Amino acid sequence: MRSRITATIMIAALLVPFVLAAQQQEPPGEIIDRVVAVVEDRAILLSEMEMEYRQYLLQNQMSTLPEDQEAQLRAQLLERLIGDQLLAVHADKTGIEVPDEAIEEDLARALEESRRSAGGDAMFESELEKAGLTLQQLRSQWKEKIRSNFLRQQLLRDVFKDVTVTDTEVRAYYREHLDEMPKRPASMKIAQIKILPGVAEEKSDASLERIKVIEAEVKAGKDFAEAATEYSEGPSAKYGGSLGYMNLAEFGERSPKFEKAARKLIAGEVSPPVLTHFGWHLIKLEDVSGDQVKLRHILIKVETDDAQIADAAARAEEVRREILDGLDFAIAAAKYSSDEKTKNNGGVMEEEINLELLVGNNDYLLEMLRETEIDGLTPVIKEGEEFRIIKVLEKNPSRAWTYQEAKPELENMLGMQKQQEKYVEYVHELKGIYYVDIKISGEADAQHKNTGG
Numbered sequence: 001m002r003s004r005i006t007a008t009i010m011i012a013a014l015l016v017p018f019v020l021a022a023q024q025q026e027p028p029g030e031i032i033d034r035v036v037a038v039v040e041d042r043a044i045l046l047s048e049m050e051m052e053y054r055q056y057l058l059q060n061q062m063s064t065l066p067e068d069q070e071a072q073l074r075a076q077l078l079e080r081l082i083g084d085q086l087l088a089v090h091a092d093k094t095g096i097e098v099p100d101e102a103i104e105e106d107l108a109r110a111l112e113e114s115r116r117s118a119g120g121d122a123m124f125e126s127e128l129e130k131a132g133l134t135l136q137q138l139r140s141q142w143k144e145k146i147r148s149n150f151l152r153q154q155l156l157r158d159v160f161k162d163v164t165v166t167d168t169e170v171r172a173y174y175r176e177h178l179d180e181m182p183k184r185p186a187s188m189k190i191a192q193i194k195i196l197p198g199v200a201e202e203k204s205d206a207s208l209e210r211i212k213v214i215e216a217e218v219k220a221g222k223d224f225a226e227a228a229t230e231y232s233e234g235p236s237a238k239y240g241g242s243l244g245y246m247n248l249a250e251f252g253e254r255s256p257k258f259e260k261a262a263r264k265l266i267a268g269e270v271s272p273p274v275l276t277h278f279g280w281h282l283i284k285l286e287d288v289s290g291d292q293v294k295l296r297h298i299l300i301k302v303e304t305d306d307a308q309i310a311d312a313a314a315r316a317e318e319v320r321r322e323i324l325d326g327l328d329f330a331i332a333a334a335k336y337s338s339d340e341k342t343k344n345n346g347g348v349m350e351e352e353i354n355l356e357l358l359v360g361n362n363d364y365l366l367e368m369l370r371e372t373e374i375d376g377l378t379p380v381i382k383e384g385e386e387f388r389i390i391k392v393l394e395k396n397p398s399r400a401w402t403y404q405e406a407k408p409e410l411e412n413m414l415g416m417q418k419q420q421e422k423y424v425e426y427v428h429e430l431k432g433i434y435y436v437d438i439k440i441s442g443e444a445d446a447q448h449k450n451t452g453g
Contacts, residue, residue: 010440038437052077083427091151103117185356189394191347195316195387196338197308207302211280234299243294256340316380316387
């Protein structure tokens with residue numbers, strides 16, 4: 001099964017042509033596209049290399065580079081484009097296939113995200129016009145790019161299957177580079193009680209009845225994706241309810257009940273109605289790939305009103321007073337908290353809070369935590385419609401990472417280095433098989449031209 005291309009990376013890459021169009025200063029007609037390299041019968045265009053270059057600047061928050069660095073970067077980017085094209089060619093030649101459904105899902109998601117990022121349909125169409133493209137042309141270009149990405153990922157998964165990192169290698173790297181590593185940020189260990197607004201009984205009942213009607217239609221044979229498009233009130237409705245591939249454990253941090261229900265399913269099965277703080281769900285498990293699952297869902301919301309939010313705030317204040325009056329925090333968490341992940345564990349959060357990540361993102365929470373003594377309680381903290389009571393358990397200053405703390409990240413880094421070396425080696429082998437012709441001058445001209453085999 002394929003590994004999911006993350007939406008963030010895909011959208012960032014696919015939006016770059018719009019950014020280029022918006023930034024273009026030259027009069028129309030002065031920029032003439034041309035072929036900079038050929039791999040077999042596939043051309044790599046100057047505009048593609050320019051897109052990669054501009055994307056690099058955007059991601060690194062740069063506006064320009066010194067001339068020598070720019071030339072070096074462009075040569076590297078061209079080499080990467082050639083390598084990617086070689087992988088796509090080889091994947092095609094070896095018969096790797098990509099399901100049309102997977103391509104269409106990512107294409108629909110990319111287009112929708114692009115519309116949203118552009119500021120709506122009108123702005124999206126305006127950017128298309130600036131770029132000199134019709135929607136059909138854009139769909140065709142993006143569809144091929146998405147297909148090529150899938151092909152490359154499937155091929156590379158086989159190339160990288162024997163890449164391993166030993167504990168000896170990680171320990172050696174840790175010892176040699178400990179002084180160069182950034183310090184472990186200051187952090188806190190906390191416990192929390194989360195209070196959510198209740199749902200008015202009549203609203204819950206009405207929403208439950210609606211989801212039961214939809215459930216009956218699905219059981220009678222209605223296509224789940226079609227039902228999601230027609231009925232779901234969640235943002236994924238436009239994609240047939242598709243949530244794509246995800247790690248359930250990570251999703252469970254936001255909705256433990258959803259995670260619990262999804263884990264009970266086998267591929268192709270649909271859950272009974274599941275109530276979370278988002279509303280009532282029907283969940284369909286479509287595929288399992290390693291620790292990733294592919295899900296669709298239908299959501300019927302259960303709305304909360306101002307009175308229910310005010311009641312939740314009052315309940316949170318009352319729970320806090322009970323704790324200050326002597327009620328054990330762990331007992332209070334078990335009795336009152338809506339956080340399924342922590343309520344039966346004394347409210348203790350598994351991960352420590354990285355205080356550096358809160359700076360600029362949640363200054364109010366950071367201030368509350370810093371002002372609270374160890375074993376003390378924060379005031380009730382409102383986050384959207386949720387209310388939190390936090391107990392500070394530990395305050396840990398910045399320090400060097402221990403080996404066990406650093407090991408997962410170092411393993412990942414060393415693994416990526418080995419994969420990059422494997423990638424370069426594999427692309428070099430493919431250059432001996434397929435035709436490659438580099439047509440631009442400069443550093444890239446040092447690359448070879450061959451006729452393949």
